[in-house]
Amino acid sequence: MAGTYREINYSLRPAKAIERKMLCEAFSRLYPFGKIGTYRYVGFGSIYFSDFQLFHRNLGINDMLSIEKDAYAKECFEFNKPYKCVVLDCRPASQVLPELDWKVKTIVWLDYESKLDEAVLSDIGSVCARAASGSLLLVSVNVHVERDPDETTRQDYTAETGLPFNLDDYRLRELRKRLGDCLPPEIRGNELRGKGLATISHRIMKNGVEEVLSVRNSLVSLEKKLVDRQIFNFHYSDGTPMLTVGWILFEAGEQHKFDSCSFNELNFVHFGEEPYAIELPCLTIKEMRYLNAQLPKGGAAGVTLPGVPPSDIERYAEIYRYFPTFAEAIFT
């Protein structure tokens, strides 16, 4: 069966498009650690390679590796490679990551469509165990908690557990199946409602990063110890709620380089548990152009547009620089 890339045109997902541009702007600030053009980019390009195009064109990154688990469609992926410098590896990330040369500063974006599970944590571990100082690790996972399932699934639950069906318990059991012993035992099923799964996924990824680094750091001097600083914590949804968390990993002795990146100047950079939610107001191109002409204006105060609620205008003012416009175009 073809991957989801044939069901959704990834380059048309507006929230994702905004996220990509925000990431790109943040990456451009990595220069204190090294020229951004010397970084390697490792991502899951799918057949659209939107991230590869953006980072090659805007950042001049030439060392690019796209990991694609769907080996059946290798030719299709090869055909769609936008640039010669993109290398394709048609194996699961769990096989590719341990074989990479990690001496190169790398931006790795593990952009999964699935939920967080032990395999994802293991991939996170592979990066953290070896990434060079100044590298960036980004992980995107699906944080959509299970809906009330159909009668068959309910009956299966009772047959397998010997217990009456309960939605919270069912969700917790599914989560435990995915995460095993990484799940703190005090977590209850009702905590997974709403944004709960996103909060817990974030926490467990963070724990995974910290534990691997703790072992890696145990035998090195104080200034060589690798520090993980979270800079991204995005919530967004193009239909399915997603979470992207990103950490920069650098040696404690390079704190001054991190400081000179001034990530804190970017309003979408979030260092803590509080996420930055990418929320898109639905506007016409004409409306956007009208608003653009009044921006930037130290925020959205005073910017008006008939028929559009002020909250939408505020949201737009925050993200207008990254806002995608989709238009029909004819290539000849």
Add this chain to the structure above:
Amino acid sequence: MPTPDRDPKRVNASPTKEFFIYMVTRDIPLTRAILDLVDNSVDGARRMRPNGNFNDFWVRIELQKDYCKIADNCGGIPVDIARNYAFRFGRPKDAPLTPGSVGQFGVGMKRTFFKLGRHFTVYSTTSASRFDMDIDVEQWISTDETNEASGWHFEFRNVEENVLDVPQDEIGTRIEITQLYDTVSESFRLENFLTRLKQEMSLAHALSLDRGLAITVNTIPLRHEPARLFVSDILKPAFVEKTYACEQLVGKPGPPVTVKLFAGVAERSLHDGGWYVFCNGRLVIRADQTSTTIWGAPHGMRQYHPDFAYFRGYVFFDSDDASLLPWTTTKTGVDVDSTVYKNVRQEMIELSKPVLTFLSNLAKERAAYENADSTDLSLEQAIQSAEAKLMDGLPATPSFVAPQPRPVLPGPKMQKIQYWKPAAEVEKAKQLLKVGTFTAVGEKTFEYFMEYEGKE
């Protein structure tokens, strides 16, 4: 050290402090060392209420980068016990018994102090006495250990006996360990470590939690799901009780060892299947899948196998004299050479056999069904229709009860067909046929062909 004035035939076999501080501490994982401190609190609660519930008793554990604190309100350590027994390395013969205690060997608490850090303080208050001590381990090492009288002891900083009217809310023990070793401090910082600790602790102390003891780790209360076994009219776990007289076990009078055994099935889980061993309510082996319990050639049994992932066995050893129980000093395993354990293991093997036979039959039934040799799934239905029930209150059942496999009914000889087709085409066929499974796609397309081409 040469001692020329001593008897030349005398050979020095005295222990060194370094042995306890740097060697014995290697035998126990950090999480288990912390569980040992909780054991002391549990024993305190038992001294207060030997057979009662533990409601209102609490243990609060705080693990931070710089310290480990554990406080309880479980009665405190009496000065006399502290002075003569609690801080000795090894349990003296004349030490008073705490009936059903989990502290037994006289190593746990000290080993934990030495494993975690270089400094510890203990404050304890009972209804009639108080003491506190403050020990710097490095300093303690440097006092002369060859001088028995001065080297092998700790000192109270303050001690009061025969105190009247001790307020109830002061009673209990507080322990603080500081100057933590780097690896310990690093572990305490990691939530993944705390997660493992909480998981182990809620399993190890499940029975005390059930009795009402409130344990918190960094203010988070421990909870646990009590174990359950599948029960129905046609599926019944074995439950057997046995008693071993002290005379039989060690050749002298004393309290007996009672043993409760359960063997049955529960939710399928490769990780959780196996035998669970408890001593005086403390879990010492979790989901064992090795020859330590019943598995493999040494016992003439099959190795643990995914077919057995439904299997659960529980054995509870209890005695007022904890030294009769088959645990090891780290409480992470059993003394496989102990007479009582060898005897009970034989019973565990015999109780397991009918369960494993049932599970093998279940796997065969599934295989026959998948091969289309049979349409019978009655064993699977027996498992699926059972209810998960708590072990408390299960009736005595000498042997596991389960339905027998049905003999294969005579019918036309069946043949399985298997083939590969492009996934996209199969999906399309599935939609056209309006069916939900690939098996149905195969069957329907075959029937369609036979309908048109197969008639004479």
